[in-house]
């Protein structure tokens with residue numbers, strides 16, 4: 051990835067991988083390497099290794115590995131350019147000002163800058179409208195009725211998009227060109243495909259949506275009256291992708307780190323209500339379900355979440371989907387399902403209503419909400435509760451409940467915990483425990499077989515001779531070229547488990563380049579990359595040409611053995627073959643060669 055002569059390459063040459071990784075992982079010297087507990091999977095004894103000479107890391111447990119940039123990208127969840135910058139900073143390497151980028155990149159950057167600027171101006175405009183006009187005053191009264199006072203309006207930048215249809219357009223038109231206005235999503239073209247443009251948001255309360263660095267990149271808008279849809283948000287634009295933004299994250303960062311958990315709610319009204327209640331570590335997914343990139347974003351700050359979605363059907367489904375995704379990303383998940391509230395209407399009739407966090411806090415107060423949050427049960431309890439509401443009177447009904455729970459229980463990585471949950475599920479659902487356990491262990495077995503390559507198998511697939519030769523091709527400066535030539539000429543690597551690793555190393559040697567582990571790895575698939583790294587991390591004795599020759603001989607013999615087996619199969623499968631004579635002669639020749647080789 052690091053191009054020759056590039057800044058990335060310079061950083062890589064100057065950076066000390068042991069020092070950089072040492073800031074994240076406690077490393078201990080062990081032989082030629084450093085080892086520690088892997089930051090990418092849970093473990094008690096260290097299987098994570100860093101190679102100070104080759105400047106690579108590798109985990110023998112979960113199989114991750116790469117160079118210093120890859121490590122920072124994975125551990126900090128950042129892009130490649132960002133990783134370069136972080137490594138450079140950690141190592142005190144001066145960062146050059148971004149210089150010549152391609153014309154397209156420059157244009158795109160320029161466009162993004164303009165779009166962000168336009169959103170800032172739109173924000174100013176919306177804020178001025180609220181309270182500044184007759185219409186805006188009505189909007190303000192509506193907000194106050196919903197419990198959002200002046201302070202809240204200012205704090206969350208709440209504004210108003212007037213009903214006129216082109217007020218914002220007229221405000222922006224003098225400064226921005228038409229295509230950019232359309233690109234921003236703030237302005238739409240006539241439905242009939244005509245040239246007329248109008249404001250996307252009309253007669254709506256506006257909520258600015260910022261990305262994690264605090265720049266406004268979109269708006270979420272709520273209808274003032276009964277207009278449909280009730281909520282209307284910005285479309286996807288060059289600066290906004292719904293699945294990449296968590297509402298309120300820009301303001302929640304500090305609180306998330308401090309509290310080490312996040313309250314996850316559905317919409318911005320909920321997030322505002324919770325934040326105003328003094329719980330700043332709240333974010334909203336702004337959609338019915340959480341998306342994978344949002345989870346990655348959140349995991350930079352905490353890996354513990356309390357999901358507090360609406361208790362309606364859509365909210366329940368969203369809760370369940372989110373639990374699955376969060377568990378897959380190793381989050382600790384609790385669920386707060388707010389109880390239905392008994393309310394009294396204006397005419398005195400009593401009714402019961404599902405409560406979203408906004409309504410609940412308004413009706414029941416901050417303290418009641420905080421207490422529920424504190425007591426929020428682990429997700430399995432929540433799910434058992436859901437299952438208990440299913441019809442459990444028949445065997446079929448019970449089976450449905452178990453099938454509903456199993457996928458989640460399967461995701462519990464710890465066997466003891468899994469077993470504990472099984473007991474609880476059996477008790478709560480009044481199931482025969484052995485029946486449930488049988489279902490569980492079957493599911494667990496399926497889970498295991500579902501795993502791709504078991505990590506410990508990767509390295510062992512390569513025989514000792516192959517491992518030594520690979521090591522020589524990578525490190526034996528005095529004869530690696532000659533070795534590559536011999537292997538290539540005789541075609542000795544065809545059909546080996548390690549064929550692709552050999553091919554990459556031989557090609558690099560014959561091309562006359564220096565052997566960089568990460569560069570070889572870049573051309574390999576993950577499984578082969580792991581094989582290569584595992585071999586490079588082995589403790590090694592001196593590499594000599596004598597040993598190389600004996601390894602070559604051994605490969606040669608294996609090749610002959612394979613050819614012999616092939617001939618033998620042909621002979622046996624068709625004893626009446628016209629080619630029998632030549633087959634027998636070939637067999638003789640191969641046996642002679644084999645005997646000579648030994």
Ligand SMILES: [Zn+2]
Nearest residue numbers: 088091109112
């Ligand atoms: Zn690991």
